[in-house]
Amino acid sequence: MFADAVERGYFTHNPVSGLRWTAPEVDDTVDPDCVPNPVQVVRLLEAVRRLPGRGPHLYAFFGCMYYAGMRPAEVIHLKKAQCRLPSSGWGLLNLKGGIVTAGKEWTDDGAVHETHSLKRRAAKATRPV
Template sequence: MSSLAEADVLLRALGALCLKLDGKAAAAKTARRKRAAFNEVLNMAVERGYFAENPLNGIRWNAPAVNDVVDPVAVPNPAQVARLLASVAAQPGRGPHLEAFFGCMYYAAMRPAEVIHLRRPQCHLPEAGWGMLNLSGGVVVAGKEWSDDGAVHEVHSLKRRAATATRAVPIPPQFVRMLRAHIERFGVATDGRLFRNEAGNYVDAAAYGVTWSRARKYVFTRVELASGLAKRPYDLRHAGISFWLYSGVDPAECARRAGQSIEVLFRFYAKFLDGLQEHANRLIEQSMKDWDRASRGEAAVE
């Protein structure tokens, strides 16, 4: 432990955090996440009396830059999303079961972990009109070595929220119909989960990733595939939030529905918000003209 107080040792450790096991550079977010974990370990060492202060405090180290901005090139528009979901439904095997799964990521901007955890009691699905999903947590892969009961999966609270926190997300009529059709066709698991694998267990990311990849290749042109359009299922969440913004939904409401802070929304969706500025300018300009006309009318009456 004492060697960690040496600057050279810490710098080598920080350098190693930027690499994968094969020696190649790790993603910037991965390096930053590992650095944060390393920092917490050293804070614990301070609490246990191994150090008077965290030795990282005196180290000058620049973390890899992270590009947080969502690239519009990778975000599918509503017509492309419709093609993708239809392609997923047409895939053999698990395809039909996963259509509504991916629909959750787009229509409700849900994270994959939240979709895996979704249960029937959380869904208000009326026969007509808008419905509501009351999200309460997500399922993550922890690994047997890191869970208390030896299970591979763990149920966590909503991201960066208290254990009992929930998030209500309105869903449009067309998605209500999709979920109702899914439940009617496939039923639910014994614990009420809408989505499950053939054995009734949690849906695996690798499995739904294969279906997604096949659907993209089936429906997209070579140019669309080469551009990286909707390369990851998570891009559906970006597409859903981006469409809300494009539709003129207040950014604060977009952030609330997506379960993120307004600061994160503005950072991640900066390019889409830039596109809304012109629309906002036109609205303000029109209001100013309306007031000018009203003022001139009052002056004429006097």
């Protein structure tokens, strides 16, 4: 960034050329004390499902996040055709992307939302869960 400014004549030299910085290590582990247990999740989801209006929608949304380990953007992008749901037992969801809110100033077509590929995957990759 600053190299471009020097090249264009905005600066005589790069003011951060001697700066060295390394990203701090990140602990990606989840603290089990912060995650609800299966009994608590059932109670939480049932309470959400009973909410008037969007309750059933949010029940499905949070259920996908908990039981399938989906990101919010993936749940929003999920279509019925991607779901193989038996009448009982576990099913299969074939994830194909996510809907993210970028803001109309940051999208090519002025839309508020953009469809992206799955995080850290090739553009057309899918993820079965």
